[in-house]
Amino acid sequence: MPTPVQISDTEHPNANVQVLKVERPYYEQHQFNNALYYDNSKDKKQVCSNPLAKFHPLNMMLSMFPILSWLPKYDLKRDLISDMIAGFTVGVMHIPQGMGYALLGSVPPIIGIYTAFFPVLVYFIFGTSKHASLGTFSVISIMVGKVVLRYTGIYEPMHVVSSLCIVMGCFHIIMYGIRFGVLSSLLSDALVSGFTTGAAIGVLTSQVKDLFGIKLTQVLGKYEIVLNWYELLGKLPSTNLVTFGISVLTITVLVLNNELLKPRLSKLCLVPMPIQLIAAVGGTLASGYFDLAKNYNVTVVGHIPTGIPAFQPPDLDLSRHLIVDGLIIAIVSYTITVSIAVTFAKSNNYEIDFNQELLALGASNICGTFFSCLPLSASLSRSQVQVLTGGRTQLTSIVSCSILICVLLWIGPFFEILPKCILASIIVVALKGLLVQVKDFFRFWNISRLDAIIWLATFLAVVIVSIDVGLLVGIVLSVASISIRSLKPYTCLLGHVPNTDLYLDIKRYKAAQEIESIKICHYCGSLNFASRSNFKSELCSLIGIDAIELTRSKPSQPIDTNCIIIDFSALSYIDPSGVLSLQQLINDFNRLSIKVYIAGASCPVYEMMKRCDLNEKPDGSFNFFPTIHDAVHHAKEKLVLIPVITEIPSKLTADIGINIIPPSDVYRSITHF
Template sequence: MSNNLPSIKIERPLYEYQKLREDLNYEKTKKPYKFCKNVTCKKIITSTIPAIGWIPKYEKTFVLGDLAAGFTIAVMHIPQGMAYALLANLPPVNGIYMAIFPVLMYFFLGTSKHASIGTFSIAAVMTGKAVLEYSDSETSPSQVAAILTLAVATIQLIMCFLRLGIVSTLLSDVLVNAFTAATACQIVVTQVKDLIGLTIPKVSGNFLAIRTLMKIFENIGDFNVAATLISVISIAILVVSNEYLKPIIAKRTTIPIPSELFVVVLGVLTSQYIDLPNKYHIKTVGHIPSGLPEPSLPPISLFPSVALDGLSLAIVCYVTSMSIELILAHKANYEIDPNQELMAMGVSNVVGSLFSCMPISASLSRSTVQLVVGGKTQIVSIFSASILIVTLLSIGPFFEPLPRSVLASIIVVALKGMLMQMKQIITFWKLSKVDSTVWIGTFLTVVFVGSEIGLLVGISLSLCSVFILSLKPDTSLLGNVPNTDLYLDIDRFKKAKEINGIKIFHYCGGINFATKNMFRDELYKMIDLNAQKELLLRAKLKKLQEQFEKNKDGKLTEKMNRNESKINKCIKYLIVDFSSVTYLDPSGAEMLRSEFNNFKKLDISFYIAGCSDRVYNTFERCGLISKDENYLRIFSSIHDAVQCALFNLGAEENQAEKSNKIEEMELAELV
């Protein structure tokens, strides 16, 4: 097929970079000063409250889809909210509050049409750690969760003000994968006690999983058979529904089976009619107040204590939500504003803190269902919240007899996807040993130490991996494919040949204070240049020439010719390919100046080819560019540099031939 492709023939002048700028009317771009330019009151309001912009454009055809999605999401919120509130060591009703008050604020401020905001397993377990640590006789668990939520809100709003939406890039896919998988393991360990109806002392602080397992094994003889049986039945129903029934029904309808709600209702009815708490000592959800809570300020005095926990939670919740929202936005073809999302989550958490909520995040399972069922806009949140308000006002106490083992079963089954992420370590290991090191380090630290420290370790390892990879630049020697302007790695492309007297060194990466010595070492290694040997050889030749001028000795002429032939095999022109150099700092530029002078002493011309405009500007600022021969020559491409070198080599050969003829004539006259 390649034989049918047309050939390319181009005629143009040979360009040094400065000449290229002059001939093609180069002009530095000026970034416009945008602050307060063309900004109207309407734009400020609609950008701050996006709902004002899209609500007037809402189409009536969306109502049925949004209503169906709202009902489905409300049904999912009830069991998930109660289960994750239990995971956070909070009253189960708090999880339902999270699906109402913060969600209503996100409706006005958020930019995602399909994000289902509310409880999230990882946020719940991180909140639960803080609740155990700071709650006491004076401060209730709900108050600790509320002040933690306020801390998260404060941090997210500060990040929004500083426009730090880019912070989501700090957490790589590898890190997030390891963190979520490890947190899932930690959650499963914390749920074992409820799955088997065991009562153990509360465990808080670091090494939570290990200490919890130790307590479980110490008290394993006291497990409750009835609670264990309830857990087994609940898990079996959920697994059969998720693995077998849901895929079959999904082929016929988009409305999913509310298996979690079914298990909850079944657990409530069984507990109520068999009287499980009294007959079999089953722990239940307990009192659920009917109606809506009154807003109250959290204990501000506790803010400094939970600030560090709030920082890690703010980042985790934001990054998780952004990851989910970007996936859904890509599927539905619309845009997400990262900084506006920070504001939306921050304000939503402020409101949530007034109603004893823990920090909110988007849920992948609920958000995916919202999209699949037919939800088109965030009106889904209004419908969902309305249904939940009616539920709390009317049938809230109905859930009081629910066994805690049922909620623990829901949590464990819901974590299957996160637990299965552990298998991806095999893929990461095959693709990159550096990435797999980040995964293993993050996973082990989260599981055996704690979520916050694990997150910090993961971020540190990720940044270190980036730094290490930047210190391993890609270098090669390039050769020319005959009769073309292609220059390829001579080790990989056997038809690419080096040009006599010319070495072309390719470098990929940044050249800065940390990598400048590596650049120099790689350069000398690749071109196989022994500077000391070259200097001695040229000094010897110069001395012979001086003696010849005095004595006109034939033996000296012979020695000169031998040394000259050795030097002719050496490099005359060194071309450094800068097309893949991403950054050059003043330290790197100073190193290049020094190397330019060193090669000049060796009578080797040092050319740079194909640098970016940004790098060229650094050369200018550092005073390395001038029309004077004592400065660097920079060409627009490798081919331009090679053609210039070949032209100069031809001129040098002609001059050498003339000199040889003159010497021969002088020797003939002497004879």
Template sequence: MNGDYTKPKFEKNEKTGMPRYIIDRDVYLQEKVIKETQYTARDKSLLVTIKDNFSQWKICAAILSLFPFINWIPTYPVKKYLVGDIFAGITVAVMHIPQGMAYGILAGVTANVGLYMAFFPTLMYVLLGTSRHISMGTFAVISLMTLKVVQTYATVEPSPSADGSIVEFTPIEVVTATAMCVGFILIIMAILRLGTLSTLLSDSLVNGFTTAAAVHVIVSQLKDVLGVSVPKHKGAFKIIYTIIDLGKATPNTNLTSFLFSLGLILFMVIMNEYVKPWLSKKCRFPLPAELIAVVGGTLISKYADFKSQNVKIIGDLPVGLPYPVIPRMELIQLVWVDAIAIAIVSYSVVMSMSLTFAKKHQYEVSANQELFAMGVSNIFGSFFSCIPLACSLSRSLIQEQTGGMTQIASVISASLILIILLWIGPFFETLPRCVLAGIIIVALKGMFTQAAQLKKFARQGKLEVCTWICTFLGVILIDIDIGLFIGICVSFLALYIKGWRSSCALLGSVSGSNIYVDLNYHKAAIPIPYTKIFHYQGSLNFATRNAFKKSLYGAIDVDHRKIRRASLIGDKNGGSKLLNDFRILIIDLSSMWHLDVAGSAILTEILKEMQLLNVKVYLANPMDRVYDTLVHSMALGEGPFEILPTLHDAVLYARSIDNS
């Protein structure tokens, strides 16, 4: 050591033809390694860490990190990317029209709000976001979660406040306050560097949640398909009550709405399942089936006079852009709990899609910057009548498949949406709501087919299946936010159980080499004479210490009761007879990722009990953080432990001491 690197010596094995290496060095104790490598323990306080970080903070670097587009826009390859981005932007704009209108109504507000979502917050995300391929705007699950907030706090009639004044919250005031609250939550998460929080939401949780949310979405659209009115329910089991009310209202079905919806759903299925795949082989531009349905439905409704047949239509669509209005601050304290759930779900969806595209196209996405970008975009959108922001799975896939390479595609899409908002909007005023309901139902096919992944979760383990079922049933039977909370709790419990679980094995060497493997699975491995090597994988703390000791004694075949009996009578020789000439115990800590003081205490207890049996105990190959805990514990009177830096050093050292 001391800065010198000794190259291993090689010689050829004449029998096998494989190279053999020869290492000529002393056996190292961990203490010597620590001294010669000048190891520094992790003892920095939180204040010191914050000071170090801020001392390295540069103003220019901060600006560049807050506005990622500054990094890539100067080197934008116009000839290579521009045509694809324009083509993708036009395609996504075509999809934004029916989806935005449908999901705007799904959120409990007017259809034009969904179009605002494709313009205001989307442009802000272009400036601040790090993903180049996702299509921001409306998303079915987020719209449904927003609808729940609208149904809870939007007042149909004025209601008295605590001081006797009249308070009334319109749906648009509720959704803008929710969007602003979601934005603040996401920015706080970005400041606290909680970008990795979404990774705590397991695939089984997200799958079960979105599948159950799709059921909620379909049930909410059935009233428009049937052309009936049903009471709005709040709280637990509302989906059950809604289904019962729909059953009671079935005799009052509007046949025009029902038949028109069935025809449109059949048209969309044929287009999506047969025509689109065939056409995709002929040209790059995907068939705009949704737009055809919207335009066709609008024209049929206008000339067939559906309004006179009591078919519900969209109604007034104001021309132009909304004036900026500050959301009502008194609503923030009412909606913040629901906003937390919306923020977590929207961020998880955005990050999952962003990471998928980033991996495919080999660029990086910053988790914390995405939090900041979504937070600012939501706050900016809340001033312009927008609901909480998310990315659409279908639009993002189409944007990438049609050649979109950067967020320039979103700029093109937003520009076309602006044209619709300024001049074309009133054309869609006669669009039947049953058309949008049919589009939503067909679009949810992907969310239902993902339930087939339950088989994959079953192969992964029972905990994943339990998480999926609990989340799904919680969302279906109780409510969306409560079901999500149940799913998160079950997922965290499963994560804890997985972390609590440990595995252990006795190791032997491969043909007398320095390679050590599990004796249970490698039958030809050779046990080390007079030595037991116990490999432990897991954490050793106050919760697992008893299980660790039980596993250790079970593996080396020692009866703890007999050890205690030998200690009571002071019979060391009688105790050693229990071990069948076993004199050395080596505990391999290479896979122990956490050790606390209670874990060190149980190691001391094992050390003392092994001394009663004339067995020497050595610890091998600890991680730095585990070594720090061992040193700290020895300073508090635990141990003393003899620690070796590698397992092979421990075997050689133990045998040399034993032979001497």
């Protein structure tokens, strides 16, 4: 009759701690598999499968059109009032921001209002984020502006923007089709932070001329930011003092509101003061009263058309020349939108569909192509306001669009005499959240020097060279960092904590003690064709034995290591090249009369090694074990019997409730030293 696992309470030196002793047999891997009915047949995938087997038209429809899932479940009593308040507030913010960001894109201010209306209606149908406020965004606008300026004098600005939108939309749709959303993880936090901070410097640089009332020479290509600042410093004496005074006054009012008034008002009223709109309206009234454009040479917005823009197809011939620019901006807009969407999805306990966001952006940009819109992106500042004012669902965007349609039909011409320096001031103050990301460099430096280097290199490339080069540098370094980390995994020697089954890093845990004549090596990461050489060198370095060299020449000194246990519990993947390298290393150690045991390998790793014919050796010089403790026990079995006891807090006993009775032919006696 097999003996069951024995579970009993015992005392602990600390009277306040209760422990549980579990006695069990130790196993070799094949015995463990047999005893617990191991079966890997479910993991064997069919080589050929029917691609339509899992196709279901209704599921596909719900996936492509998320509105069909959430709108029927909309709670009018709970959500409608909150969505209306948030939508009204965000709609008001769209007016000054849209006009300002349109100027960044080198297009008329009304284009920013178009962008906050037509594409947003499409995103309402396809998008999965409840809180991301779509429309214009500073980084995307300045990237578009560079493309527009490059073709100035050859094509009309709106022809360039429309052609760029269709290219971006097509790229988003293609990326949706190839499931590119899963690759968004390649854009690390360090890359996004460094890139957006550098882009914020570019946005600030583009607005300085309007703040000072200075006209600068347009610089196309590389080193634009550096050259603009050089020219600006030379032209400071020609500053328009009235324009500069309006800029200082506007920035001061906006900063005082954001830092002092806004926090106090938020405690008294849910809806924040629309200070940006107040600044725009006040500036327009002052400009009309004092006739700033005529009397003081202050630059104003100019003509703003009313009504809905005419349906205008893009210039497909021009689109062929914008493929590279369209791809870069498409990736950046997707990255920014998804980053913002994920941030608010986590804080509000829901998930977004990364791949569906590509379809939403693609459809929105293609729609915007025909209605004179800028490329679409989410805005962090508007999204924050949308959350703070209680927005709950995508219906918020419909409310904001209803505000904007009034501007398009009737209110637009009112802002024709608005000074551009006020819009520039609004943009500069809104950049604060991006500019303070400079502190992220020091945070990354304390966490990971490699991430800090990625941040700094991306930032400097954006500021000194150009935005597209900076993005390329960041992506290359991020991918390279993944390779570097995989080639330099965490390895250490493990020691045994007496009277437990714990094996810990001897450099970090002083209580862990090395076992005489046994070396236990922990390897974390993956073992593949790229990392196999490093695996060999790290393992030999840890145990102090160069197996490859010693097998070629007779050892000059006796080797005091009889067994090496390799802990593969943290090995995530091994390929055939890695298995072959491991097999060669095992043979080298065996020639030195050193046994090698592998412990804790996960099922996929174990199965790969077995498929590559890495099997237990009959003479016991190589074997697999389910845990380090089993391997240690086997290594010492012929010398002395040791206890196999695991101590578990007694509060976990209620969660166990299982007596495992192993077959009698694998049960071993358990005795103390």
